[in-house]
Amino acid sequence: MLVIPKIKPFLLSSFLISSVVFSQAHNVSDGYQKPTDPLVVQNLDQWQDMKFGLFMHWGTYSQWGIVESWSLCPEDESWTQRKPEHGKTYDEYVKNYENLQTTFNPTQFNPQKWADAVKKAGMKYVVFTTKHHDGFAMFDTQQSDYKITSPKTPFSKNPKSDVTKEVFNTFRKEGFKIGAYFSKPDWYSDDYWWPYFPPKDRNVNYDPKKYPERWENFKKFTFNQLNEITSNYGKIDILWLDGGWVRPFHTIDPKVEWQRTIKVEQDIDMDKIGTMARKNQPGIIIVDRTVPGKWENYVTPEQAVPEHALPIPWESCITMGDSFSYIPNDNYKTSQKIIETLVKIISRGGNYLMNIAPGPNGDYDPIVYERLQQISGWMNKNQSAVFATRAIAPYHEGNYYYTQSKDHHTVNVFHLDEQSEYKAPEVLTFSIPVNFKPKSLKILGLSSKIQWKKTAGDALEIKLPEERKNLKYATVIQIIQ
Known part of the structure; x- marks a missing residue:
């Protein structure tokens, strides 16, 4: 492929497509044309x-x-x-x-x-x-x-x-x-x-x-x-x-x-x-x-x-x-x-x-x-x-990353911790996407009932059960409205 096997990280401004040069010598092309076929x-x-x-x-x-x-x-x-x-x-x-x-x-x-x-x-x-x-x-x-x-x-x-x-x-x-x-x-x-x-x-x-x-x-x-x-x-x-x-x-x-x-x-x-x-x-x-x-x-x-x-x-x-x-x-x-x-x-x-x-x-x-x-x-x-999802604001806040189902009825929130081998915390608190009204949620991979509540400023607070210690790599919260 490609031009350099190792590269330094690069930055992209939100929704910026043009005038960005990647350090590995590739750029996101200006003037994207959406296919019509x-x-x-x-x-x-x-x-x-x-x-x-x-x-x-x-x-x-x-x-x-x-x-x-x-x-x-x-x-x-x-x-x-x-x-x-x-x-x-x-x-x-x-x-x-x-x-x-x-x-x-x-x-x-x-x-x-x-x-x-x-x-x-x-x-x-x-x-x-x-x-x-x-x-x-x-x-x-x-x-x-x-x-x-x-x-x-x-x-x-x-x-x-x-x-x-x-x-x-x-x-x-x-x-x-x-x-x-x-x-x-x-x-x-x-x-x-x-x-x-x-x-x-x-x-x-x-x-x-x-x-x-x-x-x-x-x-x-x-x-x-x-x-x-x-x-x-x-x-x-x-x-x-x-x-x-x-x-x-x-x-x-x-x-x-x-x-x-x-x-x-x-x-x-x-x-x-x-x-x-x-x-x-x-x-x-x-x-x-x-x-x-x-x-x-x-x-x-x-x-x-x-x-x-x-x-x-x-x-x-x-x-x-x-x-x-x-x-x-x-x-x-x-x-x-x-x-x-x-x-x-x-x-x-x-x-x-x-x-x-x-x-x-x-x-x-x-x-x-x-x-x-x-x-x-x-x-x-x-x-x-993961699959058949799309991006949804706020996309990424701190250690939390968001996707949504294509029908907009489900939001998925991923909690990561890149400092060490992943360990799920006892409490998770994160923003709810604008105009999304949570009715139920679950932690994928856990069978225990999850305690959660809305807090001030349109955030959710989740208390994870002891079973959280079985989670590897990330905690994935699936919220349905």
Whole structure:
């Protein structure tokens, strides 16, 4: 993916969409355009109900345990440093990287195992990297031999070698919405990084206006691969397009540092791509991330959570470990941290797309399954406060976070305590949303009768029973009017 594996927190003013630069080099695009196609609107509403999704970055790079494709990029960044043992010169490094195709053999690949584990943890949609910036296709493209199904790749002999098909079919069977991640830039393509010139940075290494035939070939190549994905892989609900530097020059936001590095026109013709994708997949959500306009159906803050509610569809993509791609002995977040992040995101109206990276053997680290099992225990008790909900003011006050049912009859209040392992207090006091008239309430996961009363200033005071000591990660109060 993405640009930097670790980032600092960022701030968003309430309902502020424009002029915000994230420290990890992504921004919420100015000028959001609400889709008008009724099927897209319906799909987007269903997607907003789902709240919790699985992101998977996987490719030949997992064998080296490095930051996805980024070490191929000749930009001098600390997080893209190449290891000397992988090549002493840039050209040698690229050759060795591309040669990873000849050793990629993830024989433990079993998408049903993944689907079973993440479904129990409450995830309801999946976004899988069909192709990252390095150009290696994790699907059976006919446009290139740099792919997992090529005879050059050992795994091509496996009956499940088209891993994109296997992932999509397996997760679709389990009721997931299906998302295809696809990188618009392709650093393997001679029509993007033309071998006549050395690559200078992440951008195309020639001027497409000066060499329009070559750029036209790249546009056709991109169109054809996306046509394959949206034609040959069953129902697809989301087309998640990364590599926002491939964009019309006039859409560049000079306030965003990485966009200022774009010096040439890189219009990939999203109208043609989007029209084709909608013809192949009616109602498909298209996320041309960071490029404002009709093809960015939701926005995608990365590795961070906006501090306030946003009035447009959005999704935070955040790693379970420190990296989007597999790294041995990664530092995986605790279950409490994951649940706290989910609560913050849904209280502000967003979705949580949590990335889990398979290793070179084709499976997750064992600790991932432990985390998912722990999350599933919490989700079993509290899911009614999570799914098919929307944001409601005051959204967040102190340690309290709010959601509401879509029919507005139920308000859910989450109490968190991020200082230590969660322990529910004896008394909870919090504001009631304006014009909401509580008639009854319960604590999800507790069977005891709950004592509660309204206090001055439209607040509720709840006395929790001794049974509260059984609550893990959060206390969830469900109030009905």
